[in-house]
Each structure stands twice: as C-alpha cells, then as structure tokens.
Amino acid sequence: MTVALAVPDVLVARAQAGDEAALGALFRAFETPVYNLARRMLRNAEDAEDVLQETFLEVVKSIRDYRGEGYLWGWIRRIAATKALMRIRRDQVRATEPLNEEAGKPGMHVGANIDLERAFENLTATSRAVVWLHDVEGYTHEEIGELMGKSVSFSKSQLARAHARLRRMLGEGEGAHT
Amino acid sequence: MHCTMDDLLALRAGEASVWARRHVEDCAVCRAELDGLYQRVAQLKALPALRPPRDRWSVVRDAARVVRVRRRRTWSAWSLAAAAALAGVLLVPRFGSRGTLHAELSQAKEQSATLEDQLQRYDVDGRVLSGRTAARVAELEDRIAAIDGDLAGRSGVKAQAQDAELVKLWQQRVDLMRQLVNARAIRTRYVGL
Numbered sequence: 522m523t524v525a526l527a528v529p530d531v532l533v534a535r536a537q538a539g540d541e542a543a544l545g546a547l548f549r550a551f552e553t554p555v556y557n558l559a560r561r562m563l564r565n566a567e568d569a570e571d572v573l574q575e576t577f578l579e580v581v582k583s584i585r586d587y588r589g590e591g592y593l594w595g596w597i598r599r600i601a602a603t604k605a606l607m608r609i610r611r612d613q614v615r616a617t618e619p620l621n622e623e624a625g626k627p628g629m630h631v632g633a634n635i636d637l638e639r640a641f642e643n644l645t646a647t648s649r650a651v652v653w654l655h656d657v658e659g660y661t662h663e664e665i666g667e668l669m670g671k672s673v674s675f676s677k678s679q680l681a682r683a684h685a686r687l688r689r690m691l692g693e694g695e696g697a698h699t
Numbered sequence: 700m701h702c703t704m705d706d707l708l709a710l711r712a713g714e715a716s717v718w719a720r721r722h723v724e725d726c727a728v729c730r731a732e733l734d735g736l737y738q739r740v741a742q743l744k745a746l747p748a749l750r751p752p753r754d755r756w757s758v759v760r761d762a763a764r765v766v767r768v769r770r771r772r773t774w775s776a777w778s779l780a781a782a783a784a785l786a787g788v789l790l791v792p793r794f795g796s797r798g799t800l801h802a803e804l805s806q807a808k809e810q811s812a813t814l815e816d817q818l819q820r821y822d823v824d825g826r827v828l829s830g831r832t833a834a835r836v837a838e839l840e841d842r843i844a845a846i847d848g849d850l851a852g853r854s855g856v857k858a859q860a861q862d863a864e865l866v867k868l869w870q871q872r873v874d875l876m877r878q879l880v881n882a883r884a885i886r887t888r889y890v891g892l
C-alpha cells in the first residue's frame with residue numbers, strides 16, 4: 522500500500538495549537554496507514570493496535586515540535602516504524618529469537634506454492650520489517666539500519682534472505698538464486 | 700553460475716556489478732528471476748490496506764486532554780507557587796492570631812506537596828490503556844486546575860472568612876490529588892510497572 526496523503530497546513534497548525542477536532546482529523550487521515558504498517562511488520566493484530574495507539578499518543582505529545590520538514594506522513598510513519606521495531610526487539614528478547622533468524626513459522630513447507638500475503642506473514646518479524654520498510658515504504662538500507670540500530674549490510678542481507686525465502690515458499694524455483 | 704539474490708536485488712537497485720549486469724542480459728533464467736523479483740515487490744505494494752479492528756480515537760483523545768490539562772497545570776503551578784509565596788509574606792505576620800487556620804493551611808499545603816511528589820513517580824503519558832481511566836484522570840486534573848486558578852486569584856486575601864475559604868480550597872485540592880494519585884497508581888499496577 523503506497524500512501525500519498527497531503528494534509529492542509531492549517532490543519533497541522535490547528536493540531537499544534539491543541540485543537541481536538543484537528544487532532545481527530547489527523548487521526549482519521551492516518552489511522553489506516555499507521556495500522557497497516559504496524560500490522561505488516563508485527564505478528565498479531567493486538568500488537569499493531571497498540572502501536573497505532575502509541576504512535577498517536579506520541580503525535581499528540583510531539584506535534585508542536587513538528588516543524589514541517591518533509592511531509593507529515595513521513596514524520597508519523599517514522600514514529601510508527603520505531604514503535605513497531607521496539608516491539609519486535611522486545612518480543613525477541615522475551616522469546617530469545619535471534620535477530621537474524623531465517624526460519625519462519627513452524628509448519629510452513631518450503632515450496633508450498635502459497636499466496637504472497639501468507640508467505641510474507643511467515644517470514645520472521647525482522648525480515649518482514651525490512652522487506653516492508655524497503656520494498657513498500659521506500660526506506661533506504663541506511664535508514665533501516667539506523668532505525669534498527671544495525672548496519673547497512675545487515676539490512677541488505679535480511680532483504681536478500683527474505684526474498685530468497687519468499688521465492689521458495691511461493692514455489693518459484695529452487696537452488697541457484699539464494 | 701547464476702546471479703544470487705544479492706545480485707538480483709543490486710540489479711533492481713541499480714547497484715549491480717558489471718558481471719551481474721552483463722550476465723542478466725545473456726541468461727534467460729536470471730532475467731526470469733529478476734522479473735519475478737519485480738513482480739513480488741509490485742504485489743507486495745498492491746496488498747490491500749489492513750484496517751484497525753477497533754476505534755482507538757477515544758483513548759487518544761482522552762490522552763490529548765490529559766496533555767493539554769497538564770500543560771495548563773504546569774503553568775498554573777508556577778502561578779500558584781508565586782501566589783503562595785506572596786500570601787506567605789502578606790498573611791503570616793498579620794494574622795498570626797488565627798493559629799488554627801494557619802496550621803490547617805500549612806498541613807494542607809504539605810499534604811499537597813507530598814502528593815505532587817508521588818505523582819511524579821507515575822509517568823503515564825505513553826501508557827494509557829483504558830479510555831475510562833484516562834477520562835477520569837483528565838477530569839481530576841481539570842478540577843485541580845480550576846482550584847489552582849481559584850487559589851492563584853486569592854493571593855491577597857485579608858479577611859478571616861476568606862482565610863477559611865483558602866483552607867477549604869487547599870483541602871479540596873488535597874482530596875482531588877489523592878484521587879488522582881490513586882487513579883494513576885491503579886493504572887500503573889495494571890500495566891505492570
């Protein structure tokens with residue numbers, strides 16, 4: 522999903538002044554893209570809902586600091602991505618899941634010829650995050666590395682592994698292109 | 700030898716090696732792989748938007764009210780501190796005979812300060828889980844802000860009746876502060892801090 526939302530400057534200014542109706546309008550404009558981003562990056566809907574809430578709580582607190590650099594969606598999206606990545610790191614610490622884990626969910630057979638959405642769901646959280654941020658949201662490897670506290674090569678290798686695994690899960694071929 | 704996935708991704712990004720660029724021109728298998736990669740990415744971009752199952756606006760709105768009230772309270776607290784200092788200078792020497800009222804006033808102020816300290820322990824800005832609790836907190840903070848405004852406007856009281864009202868206001872403030880501390884403490888326990 523590509524988002525190209527333009528928000529009138531006057532609406533942002535009203536939100537910065539604490540106008541509740543303006544904040545509500547911003548919430549309605551961005552709730553779906555924020556939730557969609559979080560849901561694609563995270564394993565379950567409840568976590569994505571929490572990220573949606575945390576993101577807008579942050580927006581409410583910090584909108585006065587938004588100076589209009591770049592577009593508003595980019596600013597909000599960065600908050601959401603950071604919140605989602607924090608949640609992924611927390612879950613990895615709790616589950617002792619290695620950050621560069623390649624295996625997906627148990628029970629997913631390689632070459633099962635499933636649809637792309639299901640295959641994507643079966644990537645690890647880290648892989649999903651990298652694929653979504655890079656391929657769909659258009660983040661660079663440098664930006665992803667910065668967001669994740671990792672190197673550019675980490676982001677690149679995660680993306681390559683994820684695509685190799687997607688390709689295998691989709692039954693698009695075996696062997697050479699890994 | 701065929702292109703690796705790293706090579707294909709580099710080709711897509713326009714950062715591939717000379718070898719990979721030449722190879723993909725000659726190799727139908729790798730060209731097909733590259734096409735497949737482009738298609739996968741296009742399909743990912745075309746996935747339908749997932750919409751939140753529940754409306755979270757009420758929680759965010761309540762939190763926004765808390766933020767607004769807190770900002771107002773911060774301003775009010777500064778005004779109140781200044782007013783209290785002024786009242787101390789004006790009142791204590793003149794009305795030293797009204798010992799009971801002054802003792803009650805001091806006690807209420809001390810209790811209020813202690814409760815303010817307790818509130819500092821509960822940082823709840825990013826942890827609003829219940830809309831009802833957030834609304835309760837917002838309501839309490841609104842009422843405290845109203846009392847603060849009233850107190851700030853009474854800095855120059857002189858009559859005994861007004862002095863008694865001052866004590867009453869401070870005691871009301873203490874009572875509301877207690878409720879606020881309880882609301883936040885319960886919420887903090889709820890989120891497991």
